[in-house]
């Protein structure tokens with residue numbers, strides 16, 4: 246292994262490659278205050294107020310800390326309606342690092358997903374993907390498509406330590422293509438570091454196989470590039486032949502094997518808002534530019550201020566560095582290894598952006614229709630003001646045909662770590678709090694839904710405890 250290969254357990258190779266120039270003060274609350282806050286929020290952490298939160302692990306989306314250079318970039322915002330200088334800068338950076346020919350900024354990832362789904366999916370189509378993502382699947386369904394999960398079986402097993410749980414099972418994909426015909430498959434949706442599986446990467450050899458298969462059947466590969474830079478780190482760390490390649494080279498190799506991408510820049514790209522759609526097909530790109538004026542804005546700003554595009558361009562530059570990824574992934578691993586050592590059931594291998602606690606094993610006495618992971622999120626908040634989120638039965642929603650809960654195999658509590666925000670001491674506090682909840686797990690009862698919105702219910706549903 247070369248000297249830049251980190252983050253290793255028990256060593257300091259992941260120490261932060263930055264120092265702190267400004268701080269945001271946190272507010273401490275009492276247990277009584279937190280009990281009241283979570284009751285008022287309908288036991289849904291998405292409905293709690295940020296001021297009532299101590300350590301915020303709700304999501305790693307848009308919650309990262311920008312660098313001084315990114316903040317300086319905000320001052321360079323060219324807020325012209327058309328042809329902003331920052332657009333051309335961002336376009337050049339995306340071409341340099343991701344390699345796609347054409348790029349359209351969007352207000353965030355789902356803006357890009359909306360445009361791409363509407364342009365590529367016809368009613369009755371099937372869209373295979375390496376596990377669903379909430380907004381991605383919803384846009385596929387709104388466009389008339391049906392999502393089909395073609396991820397490897399290991400991804401659905403929280404106990405499996407397979408190193409590439411984000412891989413596509415080509416046999417599953419082939420079965421779909423044989424069943425419905427390649428003409429009904431507009432593209433395959435390929436996500437890097439699969440969020441719903443626990444932040445699990447695909448391997449380059451799997452992508453190469455997928456590429457060959459898709460070329461043969463004339464099916465484009467559309468990447469969900471949200472955490473692909475973090476996926477590149479894992480390829481470098483785990484896959485034969487990649488130890489001496491840079492994250493930057495691996496990212497480019499991934500993108501070169503795909504036909505386009507949607508991107509939530511709120512993750513990898515270290516900004517608080519933003520996204521983009523990119524592709525190599527000029528025809529598709531022109532259509533996306535045209536549709537953008539309906540949903541996002543003119544194609545040179547796509548719902549973003551000029552300064553946001555400048556911060557994103559700089560964020561991408563920082564995200565592809567080895568030092569950033571070593572610290573990012575090292576910190577998440579530090580937390581995961583501590584929880585694991587304490588006997589807390591977590592999904593392994595430890596992913597890049599979050600620790601996922603297996604709520605089925607943490608609360609085996611709570612039925613899945615009493616939402617164990619949702620319950621655990623509320624309990625951890627009450628314990629110590631740590632805000633996390635459910636990735637299980639609530640997030641999976643109802644089957645559109647039967648109206649029943651989907652009861653997914655994975656019932657997880659996600660502790661997402663914002664980039665460059667919290668310290669090692671904060672991670673220690675998180676560990677201690679989870680252990681305290683674990684000690685009283687037998688007293689914990691589940692929840693029932695009292696209000697359920699139609700779309701993406703996990704954001705706004707309300708619950709009450711089952712007495």
Ligand SMILES: *Cc1c(COP(=O)(O)O)cnc(C)c1O
Pocket residue numbers: 306353354355356378380381436440469471472508509510511512519520
């Ligand atoms: C966050 C996310 C999205 C959606 O992006 P937004 O910026 O939240 O709209 C899509 N795919 C994945 C994998 C994500 O994590």
